[in-house]
Amino acid sequence: MARSLNSVVRRLVRYFSSAASSLALLGAVSAGAVIEQDRETFEAVRKADLELATIGWRLSVPNASLCDRLEPGLGLQLHTLDQFDSDSRAAAGTYFGFATPVAVEGVVAGSPAERGGIRADDSLVRVGSIDIASLPGKPGTTQRLVATQLAIAALAPDAPIEVEVIRAGAPIKVTVQPVPACRSRFELLLSSGYNARADGTMVQISSQFLEEYTPEQAAAAVAHEFSHNILHHRDRLEARGVDFGMLSGFGTNVKYFRQTELQADLLSVYLLANAGYSPRASIDFWKRFGPSKAGGIFRSRSHPHWRDRVATLEAEIAKLETISARPMIPSLIAERSQPLSGDWQSLLIRAR
Numbered sequence: 517m518a519r520s521l522n523s524v525v526r527r528l529v530r531y532f533s534s535a536a537s538s539l540a541l542l543g544a545v546s547a548g549a550v551i552e553q554d555r556e557t558f559e560a561v562r563k564a565d566l567e568l569a570t571i572g573w574r575l576s577v578p579n580a581s582l583c584d585r586l587e588p589g590l591g592l593q594l595h596t597l598d599q600f601d602s603d604s605r606a607a608a609g610t611y612f613g614f615a616t617p618v619a620v621e622g623v624v625a626g627s628p629a630e631r632g633g634i635r636a637d638d639s640l641v642r643v644g645s646i647d648i649a650s651l652p653g654k655p656g657t658t659q660r661l662v663a664t665q666l667a668i669a670a671l672a673p674d675a676p677i678e679v680e681v682i683r684a685g686a687p688i689k690v691t692v693q694p695v696p697a698c699r700s701r702f703e704l705l706l707s708s709g710y711n712a713r714a715d716g717t718m719v720q721i722s723s724q725f726l727e728e729y730t731p732e733q734a735a736a737a738v739a740h741e742f743s744h745n746i747l748h749h750r751d752r753l754e755a756r757g758v759d760f761g762m763l764s765g766f767g768t769n770v771k772y773f774r775q776t777e778l779q780a781d782l783l784s785v786y787l788l789a790n791a792g793y794s795p796r797a798s799i800d801f802w803k804r805f806g807p808s809k810a811g812g813i814f815r816s817r818s819h820p821h822w823r824d825r826v827a828t829l830e831a832e833i834a835k836l837e838t839i840s841a842r843p844m845i846p847s848l849i850a851e852r853s854q855p856l857s858g859d860w861q862s863l864l865i866r867a868r
């Protein structure tokens with residue numbers, strides 16, 4: 517990733533999910549001039565978004581049989597003008613040529629969207645039965661973007677989808693043949709800090725991971741978060757009455773958090789291997805991330821020490837290297853319908 521991503525982070529504020537922006541106070545967007553600095557900013561963000569979309573695509577499709585919720589995999593990276601802060605919004609509108617509220621920021625190489633003829637900067641009019649303009653969403657929030665993603669995810673995972681777009685002012689219709697993929701959204705948080713989280717249906721990582729780590733190592737971080745969602749950890753922690761707040765590292769919560777952390781580590785190596793990544797990317801990631809950055813939430817008592825995580829990953833990778841079936845489906849998948857036992861000790865291999 518170009519070094520420019522962090523300068524982008526300083527220049528551009530972008531909004532996600534339910535985070536309402538101050539843009540709600542603004543009226544209609546007037547056409548904005550696009551200066552060279554804007555162009556560099558927008559293209560750096562597009563590149564980073566596509567990098568995460570590609571990781572998400574690569575993990576979601578070959579692991580579809582490990583997921584109990586599927587979506588039609590298209591390889592579409594969407595964005596909305598509402599994501600841009602007031603300083604960059606007018607220029608973004610001009611630069612990307614938004615003709616509708618939601619547009620194609622890019623398409624993953626080799627994906628159904630690309631094969632179907634969808635291109636970056638196509639503005640979405642209709643996707644299957646979904647009329648994009650009719651989707652609800654407050655201006656100045658990303659509600660309409662998320663609503664679009666969720667509506668597409670609810671379509672049949674393997675039936676052809678007719679897509680209507682506006683390209684350079686002209687209406688165009690294409691048909692895309694999706695492939696079944698795990699149902700998940702992937703969000704890139706523009707930040708020079710290290711953030712990674714999973715909320716049950718969405719995986720979010722900060723751009724700093726793409727800036728500082730190799731794509732394979734970033735994929736390992738994404739695979740860990742994705743594993744939490746595939747294993748329904750949030751629901752299962754809530755079913756145990758676990759507190760996600762400041763007290764998460766104390767009391768009886770600890771054993772459940774440790775169990776979910778270790779399970780996510782263990783599943784992540786299968787997701788990586790099924791996707792054609794080296795499962796050892798998870799070890800490379802922790803050997804780099806652990807010593808220097810494993811402070812904050814990563815150092816809390818709810819998370820095992822990074823050296824023990826590496827030892828645990830090493831042991832699991834040795835096990836999976838003896839399996840020739842693809843995709844590999846670990847027993848954690850069948851156990852996800854059961855309540856969390858809190859038994860993390862039997863999962864952890866201690867570093868020697």
Ligand SMILES: [Zn+2]
Pocket residue numbers: 740741744776777780
């Ligand atoms: Zn985790």
